[in-house]
Amino acid sequence: MQSGMMWKLASCTLCLFVSSQITLWSVSAAADDSDGEVKIEVLFKPEQCDPKSKRGDLINAHYDGYLAKGGTQFYCSRSDKDGHPQWFVLGVGQIIKGLDIGMTDMCVGEKRKITVPPSLAFGEKGKDPVPPNATVIFQVEVYSVTRGPRSMEAFGEMDRDKDKSLTKDEVKEYLKLQYEKGGKPNDDPFYEKIMADIFQKNDNDKDGLISANEYNIYQHDEL
Incomplete structure (x- = not known):
């Protein structure tokens, strides 16, 4: 990954628009992936951190996606859909599995950098513009955590x-x-x-x- 890559939550400057919402993307895990763990780096965590997100919760968040190799940005929630934060239910496959894992136990106002291996992202086939077998990195900021509209x-x-x-x-x-x-x-x-x-x-x-x-x-x- 390029050393000069900037992780910015305030705005997205290099968005490449995807053909469908990232919240609808999901792929099967690749059996031969040797580094199949999601890596989480907490960038900011409020002193008051309750409730924490869990499976079935309704989440409202901004998230930006980058390719780990080269740092190219492939998704920007601040440019998609008039820039509104995205709504989804955690843990039910509305987002890629790596984000379902990486966004667990987050609270309102928390920011994370989440590195997702191919097996938990877009897999061996990829999803344009994400190439096959690509490790991806998401920067996320959570705005709301409510008891799931699915409980x-x-x-x-x-x-x-x-x-x-x-x-x-x-x-x-x-x-x-x-x-x-x-x-x-x-x-x-x-x-x-x-x-x-x-x-x-x-x-x-x-x-x-x-x-x-x-x-x-x-x-x-x-x-």
């Missing part, structure tokens, strides 16, 4: 009328309460955007409601 505990809290389904108003109200409890309230368009994304990904029959079955991707998996 049945959270479902119960959102389902105010206890009819075993979630309306858009119920989901939006839950998000507002979570942010207010964290001392970071936002305006209505902010919650509308998150709510719309949750319904797009979970309302499989497009009836305007999220059923318990649509919501719980773990099925019988306890969180």
Whole structure:
């Protein structure tokens, strides 16, 4: 990796846009990878570090991806989708496996540099513009950690009328309460955007409601 490579969280200056969202990329592990461990370097950690992220939590974060060899930047969340931080559920394959591992036990405001081997990134085939068998490095900053919108505990809290389904108003109200409890309230368009994304990904029959079955991707998996 080039010694002059700059790791910057404030802005992205060398983004190469990818053909699909990085949060949707996943590959199978390569069996012959000799260095299959994720390496984590904590760059900043707040004194108040609770709650910490775990499998099933809803995470809001910025992350930038670089090739370990040469330092070329291949992804920049600050340039994708109008620069909004990315929303995803941790540990369910919405991001590459190496990030699912490397972003565990992070708290709001924490920053990490995460080095991911090919077997836990894009594998033997790669994913344009990431070449085959490439080790990648992500710089991440977490803005929000909330109890997963995929835990049945959270479902119960959102389902105010206890009819075993979630309306858009119920989901939006839950998000507002979570942010207010964290001392970071936002305006209505902010919650509308998150709510719309949750319904797009979970309302499989497009009836305007999220059923318990649509919501719980773990099925019988306890969180």
